[in-house]
Amino acid sequence: MQKNNNKNKIFIDKLRSSGLRPTNQRVEISKFLFNRKKTFHFTVEELRNSMNLKRSKKISTATFYNTVHALKSAGYLKEFSLENNTSYYDTNISSHHHFFDNGKVIDIKSDKITFQKLPEAPKGKKIKNVEVVIRLENNN
Amino acid sequence: MQKNNNKNKIFIDKLRSSGLRPTNQRVEISKFLFNRKKTFHFTVEELRNSMNLKRSKKISTATFYNTVHALKSAGYLKEFSLENNTSYYDTNISSHHHFFDNGKVIDIKSDKITFQKLPEAPKGKKIKNVEVVIRLENNN
DNA sequence: AACTACTTTATAATTATTCTAAAGTATGTG
DNA sequence: CACATACTTTAGAATAATTATAAAGTAGTT
Ligand SMILES: [Mn+2]
Ligand SMILES: [Mn+2]
Ligand SMILES: [Zn+2]
Ligand SMILES: [Zn+2]
Numbered sequence: 001m002q003k004n005n006n007k008n009k010i011f012i013d014k015l016r017s018s019g020l021r022p023t024n025q026r027v028e029i030s031k032f033l034f035n036r037k038k039t040f041h042f043t044v045e046e047l048r049n050s051m052n053l054k055r056s057k058k059i060s061t062a063t064f065y066n067t068v069h070a071l072k073s074a075g076y077l078k079e080f081s082l083e084n085n086t087s088y089y090d091t092n093i094s095s096h097h098h099f100f101d102n103g104k105v106i107d108i109k110s111d112k113i114t115f116q117k118l119p120e121a122p123k124g125k126k127i128k129n130v131e132v133v134i135r136l137e138n139n140n
Numbered sequence: 141m142q143k144n145n146n147k148n149k150i151f152i153d154k155l156r157s158s159g160l161r162p163t164n165q166r167v168e169i170s171k172f173l174f175n176r177k178k179t180f181h182f183t184v185e186e187l188r189n190s191m192n193l194k195r196s197k198k199i200s201t202a203t204f205y206n207t208v209h210a211l212k213s214a215g216y217l218k219e220f221s222l223e224n225n226t227s228y229y230d231t232n233i234s235s236h237h238h239f240f241d242n243g244k245v246i247d248i249k250s251d252k253i254t255f256q257k258l259p260e261a262p263k264g265k266k267i268k269n270v271e272v273v274i275r276l277e278n279n280n
Numbered sequence: 281a282a283c284t285a286c287t288t289t290a291t292a293a294t295t296a297t298t299c300t301a302a303a304g305t306a307t308g309t310g
Numbered sequence: 311c312a313c314a315t316a317c318t319t320t321a322g323a324a325t326a327a328t329t330a331t332a333a334a335g336t337a338g339t340t
């Protein structure tokens with residue numbers, strides 16, 4: 001694969017540091033995920049459908065799952081849950097909060113929420129992180 | 141079903157007010173869910189396995205799903221999500237928060253967490269509820 | 281160019297959940 | 311109580327998200 005040059009360097013680097021060889025398929029997935037200004041919240045099936053829609057030669061389901069899992073293990077994606085039974089992934093890996101608005105997910109920067117009172121961790125345990133979900137509904 | 145008497149009245153009432161006839165199966169599920177002092181967090185499959193384990197005549201999978209869904213619609217159960225792709229249900233229907241400790245779920249009473257700062261809802265929207273998850277890990 | 285370990289893919293398997301339609305039962309009415 | 315009827319239960323099929331398998335292909339190295 002001597003086709004991917006400097007233009008794709010940062011996507012290739014993400015893959016390499018996730019322990020993945022930068023194959024064509026992986027570079028395209030990495031670009032699709034990370035080559036954007038705003039946070040991307042997605043399921044693997046959504047990712048697969050939207051990428052494969054435009055492609056003549058489809059990338060296989062297993063490759064999508066494998067790549068997303070590897071990027072998550074390497075810390076380039078975070079996993080979270082909505083109410084349905086599907087895993088969601090988040091390209092914003094910083095600690096932050098969310099609005100949930102009828103299936104739509106919107107980031108809330110960490111410093112937009114602060115606590116007056118928080119419980120202590122049970123004995124033998126400590127707090128790993130605190131995540132807030134603010135569920136929205138329409139006015140009126 | 142003239143076998144279920146006064147002793148089961150409150151479980152039968154929960155079913156009746158959920159629009160469900162108090163059949164044997166439903167009364168037993170209702171008792172199993174609500175006849176306890178502490179909050180119960182469960183998946184439908186866990187519920188089915190633990191109830192059917194002790195029974196010679198098993199209750200069908202569809203009945204577990206139907207009954208849990210009806211109790212949820214009637215407001216006697218709340219649904220929530222963990223990181224795996226399964227729906228969890230909570231017998232604590234009040235607004236409250238959770239510790240997540242390696243798959244174990246522990247209630248946090250609403251008044252144990254208060255906010256200093258919270259973002260406003262986007263325009264046209266209002267806040268339906270705010271739920272906090274505190275993820276735990278072992279000390280050290 | 282050849283070697284080898286890693287990767288992709290089609291396909292099968294698994295898990296949680298929902299659907300279907302036939303057989304069974306709760307409840308109101310006579 | 312006897313019946314009718316609508317509601318329920320159930321086994322089994324269907325669906326959706328995900329994971330496993332193993333054969334064919336490719337990247338990185340020498
Ligand atoms: Mn999963
Ligand atoms: Mn599912
Ligand atoms: Zn996010
Ligand atoms: Zn709870």
